[in-house]
Amino acid sequence: MGTKFRKTEQNEWYEQWSIFDNKDLFLFEDWIFPATIEDFRDKTVLECGCGGGDHTAIVGQVAKSVTAVDLNTIELARERNRKLDNVTFLKADIATMALSEQFDVVFCIGVIHHTDDPEKTFQSIYQHCKPGGKIIIWTYSAEGNELVRFIVEPIRKILLKNLSRKILLYISRAITIALYPVIYTVYITELFSFLPYFDYFRNFRKMTFKRNVSNVFDKLNAPQTHFITFEKCKAWFNEARFVQQSISIRKYVNVSWCLSGVKKQ
Template structure:
């Protein structure tokens, strides 16, 4: 299996420093799929990160194959007790596992790849007939702050910053959000930018919100995906049905049933 995308130390450093145990977030991201839908299924996790989602799925899946180009050692170490999980180091855009799965999930990963279109097409090839492809991706719509402020700052100023210093910066930025999140964003004014997002922010711990900020500042690259582009992934003839839902005004939940 050849890798078109180079390995990126940022991800291994991120998941060495952080863990994520917020089950409700994962359940939100995979809807309308549920963990019960994984029961007895052959599941492919495309981009397993630190193995946190692997841990959520392993008790349900009959077999779970978790793939990542950068972090499989971390994910494997955190899931030692899961005997039904196989970890593979590969580029999800180019891998050929030689088999198909009942459910293929890629949660929060496709928008960080070099070629999202190629990545999704390759994931679709790994879905068995009648199986499901499940994606959660950052949206272009509703993300002006990220597109025009966060990303330019990250590219120009933060790329060479030590990861520990970046973690400290993420804590400071996260803390600075709290006054507005707990005052202005408590008002019933859903037309405010990021209103839905910050309502969810209040449900999370400071540590989890810091991870979210760090992720935005640390990612080597991100492509924000329009709904039209996402729709195109499922209109290739490979799927008999698909649905795309906005999530918190800043991302898409997408699921397709393979032909």
């Protein structure tokens, strides 16, 4: 039996982005590198999975036009970006959307790994990019995420999935508070660089308490999470689809992939 693709909302995402935001510019710039904000300037842009619309706001300031697609949070994103007149918001599943145009730049930041079928989602992203256009994806990696894959995920599925978001928020805050002493002592010295998530926690120290809580909450709240292997990244961004010199498959803080490439003509 084939995968059943979602046509109804997942309330978890609306609740998450009603509480939190994703406005850290340095993170967005890290995730899209080697692309930059300038790659969006005066371009037609498709955002696949806009969440609360924070990245929409960043790109919308320079792009010719932005089409932001999300199945769960489109009303929230539209309200937060009501002053941008070059942004169109569409409620749709990014794996099955059938838009009437292709775009200069298609980007998907932190979303593809939460879709029902990342492979189907990637094919949809690819189809909506113009030949000669650029695709940018940031996604969780299988490599380096063993703790989350084999400990956090089973706990989430068995114990946490049916909890209210309010209780989950309290748990996320408690976990974040518990992490601070370790991250600001043991994880500061390079002597312990062999520890899991050592590079990841460098960013933890750059962010606010609320932003760190949101990262923990995201791990516990997501209805489903897939972890993408290096082999899958290479299969997606191969030389048959993309200009060879443009392909970038880059590990980010050892727990995620930054992927980009120019689609062949």
